[in-house]
Amino acid sequence: MIDQEKIHCQCFSEDPEERIKALNQLNQNLSHISKKQQAWSDLHNLARDDSNKRYVRRDAILALGSAFKEISNKEKAWNDLIELANSEDSYVRYYAASALGSSLPNNSNKEQSWNDLIGLENDVDRDVRRALVSALRFSFSYVPDKEKAWNDLIGLTNDVDVHVRKTVAFTLSFSFSHTPNKEKAWNDLIKLTNDMNWRVRQTGAFTLGFVVSNAPQKEEIWNNLIELTNDKDSDVRNTATYSLGYSFLYISDKQKAWNDLHELTKNQDSSVRREIADVLGSVFSHIPDKELAWNDLHKLTNDEKSNIRASAASSLGSAFAYIPDKEQASNDLHRLTTDEECNVRSNVASSLGFVFSHVPNKKKAWSDLIILSKDKHKGTRESASYSLGKVSIYKASHAEEEDDYRRELETAIEFFEKAEPEYGLYGPSHFCLPFYRSFYSIVFGRHESRRKISRYEDIELEHTKKIIKGSKSKKLLLEAVENLANALKEIQNLDSLDIETTKGELNYYRKYCDRAAELMKETEESAPFATMTMRKGLPILDRKLKKILEEIQKKAKIACKExxxxxxxxxxxxxxxxxxxxxxxxxxxxxxxxxxxxxxxxxxxxxxxxxxxxxxxxxxxxxxxxxxxxxxxxxxxxxxxxxxxxxxxxxEIKNDIKEIKGRVDYVIISLKPGIKEEIEISVGTEILGTGVTHKITIPLQEISYSELKEDLEKITGTKIDKLSKVPKRLANKIKGYLLLNDKEDVLEKLI
Structure with missing residues (x-):
């Protein structure tokens, strides 16, 4: 039972820890709280109170955004959020903007809500403006007057900050599909690319790249972007080149488009060459002339500008699988490991982890990563340690022996641990470290590890969930390992349980493992080595379960003997x-x-x-x-x-059974063809000398499983005197069907 009055009092406690407890209670139980208006007021007070820690105010604001749809007085609730969006603290304003964006779809006066958001766009903090533009993106489809809303967005293209302008461009491209007047909207976008103000032209270049997937004028977009690569302003030129990378996939004439990209690799503007180096990596697999593309990329790895070499090093990682001369590509990566610029070495470290499965000389690649993991530059060390962890996962996924598998998994965890202090909260290792620690503890750990897994589950994995927003494969992998963790928790006290309860826990264990296996099927393509590594661990897990089952069977034998x-x-x-x-x-x-x-x-x-x-x-x-x-x-x-x-x-019971129980003469199981396929069981009996035949039909859909047809072919048309002679899977299905349909008397004759 939720004590709302207690929570309300905790919100005003002088003890900050009590206020945090109240916030957590409100966050977790808001949908079950009866006095929602009071809960809203409590959250609002926690968000306003500048004596609270920043993360408390943040979580309170985000909770308000989630709670908005459940509040009856939405006008007051909206005004409360607007008040927070005008706070003196930019941190509060930033999260208030996000809360406003998630609340607008549930507000009755959407036109006024949109105008309120537009009115906040003069915020002095660029991050707040970006958050507001993102809120506009998610709100556009709900606004009645979309033509006015579109014009409002066009008016934001002149922002002084490039990151805000890029967000505006993305919002325009997202909103384009919702505009009723597509022709006007298209003309507006073209006008942006011809504006006198270079900031507006740059926003136009961003927008064309983002909108190309939904726009019918794909060739025109490409030509406009190529023209913008000759703009008088360098920022416009490199942005146009960047957008070509987005557009290439949607252009039908790939040869012409490739010719344009090839020419840009020789551009005199180093910022354009840097962008084209990035583009080559992202589109390499779709380029018709990969030999020429590889030559261009190879040349860029030798460019005099370090930022171009860094981009080329990164693109080697993306393109490596499609590069015709992998030996030379490997040599380029090896050469760049000793580049004088740290950003080049850092990108090489990242690429080596990405391409390891394809490199011809894996020993040399491993050695290069080990050296880079001791680099004087922090960013290079963290990239190398993370890549070494990934490579160890790759090795674990290909291990033949269990000892090798275990050793590689342990090595991966060690490298992810080394990368963790370097990366900090938002590095990729922050996902991999708790993920593989958890998986290792499930597969190999005993009681001590189980206690650790609970700690990882409750603390580290919760942080990981916040970090992986937008990554479907990571979410699925995390769900898989959480299922395995739940399985582990179900049998933590297994040694102290009696036989039958242990069987129950064993079944729960298997249920979670089955779900994990299903999730792994969905991640096989997007995260192959992580999936393979987890899949190799499942047989080890099954062996642990088998030991438990063997113990159950042993105790049952003892009971029989006694x-x-x-x-x-x-x-x-x-x-x-x-x-x-x-x-x-x-x-x-x-x-x-x-x-x-x-x-x-x-x-x-x-x-x-x-x-x-x-x-x-x-x-x-x-x-x-x-x-x-x-x-x-x-x-x-x-x-x-x-x-x-x-x-x-x-x-005596046996003698009575012989006298009164009918003897099974035969059982014929056959498959009846037709629109509705069925199994027919014909049971012939002799009771008191009178022959009687009893027929039972079982619809196939009632007992369906993947190997049903195979099992039926083994026994179709055969006379069988015991159900034990039927394939086990089919026998279990038939048993279950007969029990569920009150045919226990028939089942008794068959066993």
Missing amino acids: SKGTDTEEIACAISKEVQNWEISSQEEMAFNVENLIFTLESNVPRIPENQYIFNRIQQIREQKDVPKQFGIVSTIIPLIPKIYMEQTVS
Whole structure:
């Protein structure tokens, strides 16, 4: 139960830690809080209070942006955000701009809201202006008067800061598809490229590059950009060259476009050559004449300007897989490792990590990275350490032996640890370090590692989630490792659990691992070596699970042995026999195991008042949908088996069964063709000398699995006297279907 009054009091506490606790409570539970207006006021006060730490004010503002849609008095809520956007603290204004952008779609007066945002565009801080322009981008599609909104954006193209102008260009390109008058909007963009003010022309060059994917005039855009590469202003020229990289993919005549790019590699303006060096890396795979493109890139690695060599070094990493002369490309990277300029060496370190799988001499590449990891320049060290971590992951993904796999994974973590202090909070190692630490702990760790994984999960992985916004592959990989971490948490106390509860925990473990495997399929193309490394770890994880299952089976055998010579021998040994057939499998298969265990109990325990407590527990299992909890109930039944009251001796029961139970004569399983395919089970019986045939049909969609057809082909048309002779996967499916459809009497004859 959420105590909102307590949270409200904490917001005004003199203890800053109490205010932080209140903020966290409001952040996590806002949708469940009844007095939302009070919660809004509390968040607003936390955001306004300059005695709070900056990150507290930031999180309070972001929470306001998320909460806006749930607040009834939106006019007051909007005004509260506008007040924060006019704060004296630029840090507060920046996050208030973001909150306004996320709130506008939920505000009733969208026209006025847009005007409020435009009115804030004269902020003295460029980062605040950029945040406001980004808010406009996400708001444009919701504004009724889009023509006025478009003109407002055009009016922002003259900002004094290039980063703001670039954001304006991106916003214009994003908004272009929503403008009702495309012809006017297109003419406005062309006018930007001809404006007297160089800042406006530069914004126009940015915009043409961003808008090309949605504009029908792709060839015209290309020609305009080529013309702008001859502009009198250097900033306009290099921006136009930059935009050509965005446009190249969308131009149909690639040969003509390539000819234009080739000429720019010889441009006298070094800023243009620097940009074309970057462009070559991004479009290399689409260039028709890769031999000529490679020669151009090779020449640029020898340019007299260090920033051009740095760009060329970076492009070698992007283009390497498509370069025809990989030996020479490797030599260029090796030569650049000793470049006098640190930014060149840093880019080489990054590229070596990216291209390692393709380089002919991997030993030399590794040696170069080791040397660069000891460079005097901080940025070079961090790039090299990060690349060494990536290369170690590559090696782990190709390891043949488990010891080699483990060693390479440990080496990767060591290098990511070295890169972490260098990179700081937002370096790529900040994702890789907790990610691979977590995965390593899951696959190889014991209890100490499990405690560590909880710490990584609660602290480091939470930070990582904030960092990976926009990276789908990283989000999927993180979700995969979180599933594995959850699996680990489920069995932390495994050694202290009894047999049946352990089975339940084992099943939970497998459920999370199955989900992780599904996620890995989605990341195979975008993050192949990370995915391969994780996939190689799963068999090791399965071996750990197998050991647990073997222990369960061993204990079940002991229980059977101890019951020898007693009336409970048959049931104890039947359960042991059932458990011996269990395997590490999916949630569905483990659920079938529960059903089979219940069936064994119900078939063997006499239904008399003295045993009613057993059947009460069995009913609890049936009512419980959560498999681990089902196992927990079963675990309370197992110790009671020796105390079961047997009304008759086992031998007497067997004699009675022979007298009253029908004998299975044959079972024919066949596939019925047609629009609706079915399995037909024909059971022939002889009861008291009278032949009776009973037919049951099972629709294939009810028991579908990937290998069904293969299993059916093995037994179609064959007479079978026991279901145990049916392929195990099919047998489990049939068992499950019969149990779910109250055909336990038939199943009893088949087992």
